[in-house]
Amino acid sequence: MTSNTVLLLMASRCQPGAMSLTTRERSGAGLAVGAVCLVGGSVAAADRLHDFPLLGGQALRYTLATVLLLLWARLRRHTFVRPTRAQLTWIVPLAALGVAGYGVVLVHATSVTAPGNVGIALGAAPLVIVLVRAGATRTRPARTLTGGALCVAVGSVLAQLSTTGGVQWSVRGSMWSFLALAGVASVTLLGAPPIRELGALTVTTYACALGSAMLLTAALITGAVTGTPALRLPTTVEFSALAFLALAVTTVVFLLWYGAVERLGPSRAGLFNGLVPFASLLALFLTGAGTATSWQLAGAALVLFGVVVSLRPGERAGAAV
Template sequence: MTATTTTATTATKSVKSLKARMLSSRERSGVALALAAVCLIGGSVAAAGRLRDFPVMGGQAARYALATVFLILWARIRGHTFVRPTPVQALWIVLLAAMGMAGYGVVLLHAVSLTAPGNVGVVIGASPLVIVLVRALLTRTRPSRNLMAGALCVAAGSAVPQLTTGGQVQWSAAGFAWSCLALACGAAITLLGAPPTEQLGALTVTTYACGLAAVMLFVAALITRTVTGTPVLRAPTAVEFAALAFLALGVTTVVFLLWYGAIERLGAGRTGLFNGLTPVASLIALSVTGTATATVHQAAGAALVLFGVVLGLRRA
């Protein structure tokens, strides 16, 4: 009887331990939201390529202005009430609009103009590791071993596809500096968006931040025109208009709602791991459109990133 009881108790503990390690239904929905967001971001590569000749500042401003209109219409349909943020929440949202939205797109484009896109990807691929470390510092907690190991795998996997056939990565000082700034702005989307989202909700935070980003970018475009003579905007072609509409509706409006919905369910640390899948999603989108062909390095990096995400999502 004693042996039987002991065996039954051990089996019960094993089942409970297994259940504790499994994702809950809320967490699984968070994974689905994050994956959907990453897929849309990957599809944005082809759309962004159609806007190479369009004014950068003005184009980004128009993108966020359109996104704000879409978000307000969606809020009206849902009967959503926008809550006035507190001064602290407003500060988070302003920083999010400046760094995570307005700043990220402009900085990324400038970094790519100074060095190879693959080199920029090496740096940005470390964003999950940055998010995990910064969140641990802000919350004064030690991240779990699974989360740290997963973040390291994601960062390494993002770097592998950028290696040349000789195993070397060529850097430029200016390109590396701007890539680090792009890394900071990319990580800011999660780090700065998480605190107000937990209190105000994804729709409210995204709408406020998009509106502020549009204003900031329009002002920057006006200043740029005064200094350099670059036009703020021009009439887009049909292809450019379609690209702007996709970036505004799909990549800005929907992606941010999906991403912050995932943060509400998974937390900033585990959601941040999915940033490492963005190069993979971009590669798939480029392969589907016939723009690029996957290499062995890219396939190996994708596998390592996927392993890192799965490892980081596991509970200790």
Template sequence: MMSDIRGSGVRGSGVRGLRDFDPRERSGGALALGAVCLIGGSVAAAPHLHGYPLIGGQAVRYGLATVFLLLWARIRRHTFVRPSPGQWAWVFLLAATGMAGYGVVLVHATSTASPGTVGVALGAAPLVIVLVRSLLARVRPSRGLVAGALLVACGSAVAQLSMGGGVEWSARGFGWSGLALAGVCAVTLLGAPATQALGPLTATTYACALASGLLFLTAVITGSVTGGPVLRRPSGIESAALVFLALGVTTVVFLMWYGAVERLGAGRTGLFNGLVPTASLLALSVTGTATATPGQITGSVLVLTGVLLGLRGGIRRGAAER
């Protein structure tokens, strides 16, 4: 798997200043931040698809993303690597959980639990990623990285709970929220070994193609049981939303995110997940559909502080992730 040590740039002991990050690390941070901004912008497009078939629409999204990736590969004259059986397993798991599964699970989570419950669960993603990566690498993470991830989780919780949708107890709601959290973490944890072995473009293209196929199959099976439509002709605004989600929030986001994983490692890249609510709030503020509250601003500041602390902390020397 990807090495956080290679990306962390630890030079001896101690915490480093931001100016000490090398160009590779700075570009990794820029890529992760750009991906987060695009994800946040998706909140402006998603409402236009509320009346479109959910699973079939997600299948179209990933199908279009596959086409865009193939076109980009053609422009770049990219040669696709043929995965080994083990590498196919990583790609399949990424497609099934981090792509196809996450989108469907998130909808079910938001329909069975309060927004605060789902938001708090997703806000824990950076901490889960750091701990799981360290466990798999059999290395103790640095205090700075853990403290940063914990601060991100706390800041995200403050921002979410300040929106008025508190945490409500429901076994079903917590279960779906937990599955949504697993899907978010899978994007980074399963994507790291796949991109290390195949490269971001190859791994993303294969995973998007598989995700599209899995979603179409699921839509057909679900439609045969419920009698609901698998697909329908989208309206103009729905077509624009699907293209935006496929190109901006899938094709570009995954390439940028896995480019960041290559440069920063899975643990530090995962910290940027905490900035998604802030980016979403900014997008809603720009469109005039939401206004930031003091609690959201406080939570966003805590998240940003946690990201910076975690990036500077890195992890201990000798943590080779395989």
């Protein structure tokens, strides 16, 4: 299913009479779809890095991403604004959880459970985002927003079932998958407040630079204690995976995603995380790292339905930033 097809489905579902998504909302939906497609591909890329130094490899990834972001900022003649202390209270946790933490957890999660299961678990992020935002603002989320998020969560659980009806999970694999889910949700929850004042490029660059420093420090300390090297020369496959994660899944995804958050709001943009199961299953199939079962496809379809339902124009006010 192409991104254009998804957008047409969303637009048709959002039309009571002549009403449709606004131009700004359509562009936000397009940015979100592009971002989650790349995030889905990150599961397959992470599956190729099990034998590469974990902390050092992720530090290299985010260092490359920071350099690319700085080059992009220079081309656009972008001026970086020094964040205030209040803004740093969002950016520092974002760097720790959504950047450094998520990168490490994702690679480890794909080593202890099926990569497809990790990608599908990430589809439950919309429910987490909706519930956390409702609790933080002490407001009741719109019914269609909550219903769509529940569809996304149920679809993600349904997709864990195998073709024989058994559940493909383990305690260890589920724990790491849910930690990856927390990292994905934190990107939206922690990134939304500072980008309203600083912009997506500034917040992304600061978060990647801080995340890289955190990971490099952890890698050096771990190497000194265990005697293992923090880095080594990657193989061709490992270098390709790291390059994809640095360029597509970090530099491009963050800018696309925060552009979507600015246009749709955190809760509605977060619903698009539900498309990650489709993207991850497709990426695993194309790379030969896995195949999709009928249960996984059914769950992914329910996830898509939840996203479409939640974008009804009548619920825009309840989903605003």
